[in-house]
Amino acid sequence: MNKLSEGIIKLKWLIIIVVIGLTAFFSYQLKDIKINSDIISSLPDDDPVALLYKNIGEEFGGNDLGMVLLETDDIFKKEVIEHVKQITDTLKFTKGIFTVTSLTDVIDIKGSEWGIEIGKLVDEYDMPDTQRELDSLKYRVFSKEMYKGSIVSEDGTSTLIMFTMLNGVDKQQLAIEIKEKITRLNLPEKIYFGGLPMMMNDVSDLIISDIVRLIPIVFLLIAFILFISFRTTRGVILPLLTAAISVIWTLGLMTLLGYEITMISNIIPIILLAVGSAYTIHVLNRINQCLEKDRKKALQIALAYIITPVILAAVTTVVGFVSFVFGAYLTMIQDFGIFTAVGVFFALFLSIFFVPALISAFSMYKSANRLKRNGKKKKSFLSNNILRPLKNILFKHPKYALTAWSLLLLLTISGVFMIQRSVNMADYFKKNNPTRVTEDIMQEKFGGSLPVYVVFNGDIQSPEVLKTIKETQEYMETIPGIDKTQSIADLIEEMSDVMGEGKKIPDEKAKIVNLWFLLDGQDIMEQLVTKNLNKAIIQSKFASADSKLMTDFENAMETFVTENSTEECKIEVTGMPAVYVRLDSSLIDSQISSLIIAIIMVLIIVGLLLRSVAKGIYATIPIIATIIILFGFMGLTGIPLDIATVLVASIALGIGIDYSIHIITHFNHALNENGDVNEALEETIMVSGKAIIINVASVAAGFLVLLFSELVPLQNFGLLVALSMIGSGLGALTLLPVILILANRKRKFIKS
């Protein structure tokens, strides 16, 4: 280590130049940084259900269904219908829009004594304007399953204008354009925007607003905490500088490798600011403590001592993040884990190479005298009011701490079994967010907005396949959560009806082909059948985001598919409920697997470091107790496990273990020096305790800023990480010393 620290000081200018060069290079990459709010793109390609869902988007334009919802007291009024047409036309004449379906632009198959009409429900050249025409339109809408509750709500107060986007367009740009154009129409009715493309646009706005608002706050907050801790400019600038550089490198690298910012990875900067600055704090702290007169030598000595613990602290944190790579369902979580780990590594690299190089190059040493003075002043507050009383209680009543922790565990453990899970995208928005409001209305008036698809592979024009489609629809509609379904079979039945043969699938293929001929080229066909007629889908919506209902639906459909899927007509089911069910079960799986991986890795690392399995276990006790209490807290307060909060436990483990490591290393060191457990512990608590409190304060404060995030999971994430930092810090200062006292007493007892 001495050699390394010598080397660092020798090569300071090279290090500084390389860091500046790399920072310039990665900053330049940032110009191409993109935000990806599309949760669908994060579905894993190795899951057939997810892959099928993605493919439906490409083959049927299904996933990109956007919606404009118009709400008023009565839809069937002349002006309202005209406004619907205005919106419809606005959408239709916007570049990048593929199809538009609305009250004024939807297929209508009518039969009459004189013939058939495959046209539009409303003739755009002869809009209904008399009360009679409006009444007859209303009657028609409410008499047909295809319109009632899917285009016009059953209470007649809202209507949907649905659109799909062309493949390959910039969906977010288009979503913005649509919002602007329709808002500019300045219609008197209430207008809401919904569906995934619009939701994505909203998420992306929120991501940007989070980044823009929160990062400066975190920055200032950490700067403030650093200032009151170090009371020097250097103590504020260096940690923030290294953290900021590591953020630039990480985001630059992500961009360079073609990754985009997601609703999870947008917290990378905040994490790196909070966690990354800690390594520099340790390095600086050590340099400050070294009272050697020759400051250059002091730097070298301090560096040689600090490199190992800092590397260890970083490695355990990296383990916490890397643990998500295994078991996470969404690729965006895996990417987040990898890049945060890389970022932590960058922060580590900078704190042990760049910081000493800077200090030595620009002679930013503090004089030993000033150090002493400062040190004394600082000691007084934390030491007298917190650490000394704490130490006294611990020594007098070691069992108190133990009892307190046991009580806390007992109180919260019941909560662990009450933890809820949330995978519904709509829950990610605050209650008053427009997207959330639209979702609620969709749920209430249009049977939800979670798309469900059943795919049929076979000769779609054969009577057998069409009949199977129809049977599947009838079966689906008996399952709670499914209100109505739509497929090509419905259209063929209607056509058969207007040809005077009754509402059924004809028994002869020839008839079906004849009927098909008239439907060919209708907009709706492209959403229901592939061009080469070997695939068709049932479109439906699921009304609830309730995990149990979705799981029941999944199971019911699975049974149906196994019983009815044949060589001639292969059936597959996908859709958001299927994705959510997988996401839901993956939450638990990935929580368990990432936690186990993290615990084992940390045990191994800490065990190796302390050269003792027992000490390794002692070190993890405070953090594991904290995690149990954390889960209990989540259960009791109703904070659900979701794509963000699922990350907390492993991150808390990775960061929180550092406090225990500091306590145990210091304790060992002190014990070796003077041999007395109590004295060693006293020194440990008084010196390392201070560093831990400062560190807890800065990391927790950094994460608490996420409470101001626009996304609910991130708010919860911030709160939970902050709490677990406080918990593990407190654990390291109370529980761990008691364990050490008791363990050493026992050893003494055995020895004697």
Add this chain to the structure above:
Amino acid sequence: MKTFKLSVLACAFVMLTGTINYVKSQDVNEILQKVDKVLYSAKDQQNKVTIILIDKSGSESKREADVIQKGNDMRLFRFTSPASQAGIAFLSLPKDVMYIYMPAFGKERRIASHVKNQKFAGTDFSYDDMEAKLLSSKYDPELIDQDNETYTLKLVPKPGLKTDYSKQVMKINKQDFYPVTAEYFDKGGNKVKEATYQYEKVGNYWSAKEILMKDIKRNHATKMIVSDVIFDQGLSDDEFTVRKLKQ
């Protein structure tokens, strides 16, 4: 005398230049009328048509039909292949009356007229595009460009015309007045379709040999290849009846 001569000269000059301008504006209507003449001067016509649908991946599917038509508003379109669609037939009659015959049902049905903006039989042509009405009766022309070989006309629908297009931009062969290309614009001003024509002389008439219609939005195209054209064989109105449709 001299002054008189001069004034005559001046007068003639004014008249001449005035005439040039006058001819120009009349020219546009005349050009369109000449196009109509090229397109619709035959009394009747019989031909075969091969319809090739080309999707965005470039894969093609083929249909064939026999067509007879008379005047501007009578046409019978009967599919002959593929086998599954053989026998399906459309009959268009004056006043936008349309029938379809479905052989598998043995029944005909009248089709409502306001489906004109719908696609014809899954092609990129709408019923509107297939219509044989005089262009000059539907559009107001404006000459927007010309080169050595073509006139470029902007065709704006006459007030009251029910159409999905806000305008067409048509290039016309200067010598023989048949259309070379046509671009179709929606009401938002976006170009939505593009047609390319190939004409050949059959007997006394210019006849469309091939029309390629591209749907720009869908990246889909339809090629209609016309063959076995016979003009003016004196088809009677009786050929265009529901009874004939069902045969």
